[in-house]
Amino acid sequence: MNTKLSPGALGTAGAIISVAVMLLLGIFGNLGIYSGAVEMMMKWHMFFSLTPLGIAGGVIEAAIISFVLLYCFSRIYNRLS
Numbered sequence: 001m002n003t004k005l006s007p008g009a010l011g012t013a014g015a016i017i018s019v020a021v022m023l024l025l026g027i028f029g030n031l032g033i034y035s036g037a038v039e040m041m042m043k044w045h046m047f048f049s050l051t052p053l054g055i056a057g058g059v060i061e062a063a064i065i066s067f068v069l070l071y072c073f074s075r076i077y078n079r080l081s
Contacts, residue, residue, distance in 0.1 A: 026055030
């Protein structure tokens, strides 16, 4: 059985999950919950902060990075399978 991944679908799914996680971290960070995870995200993502503009920037950055990485992953996987 030869399974192929759809690069666009996998990239989009990853981007959607990343957007949800980043948005939740922004909301929880402003509530004082999961402050350790919020601090790590602020170190790892150059546009993420707890301001509304920083949350939007982090969401966009995470979506783009996730889409590109998972798209490339699925293309490589499909070539190897």
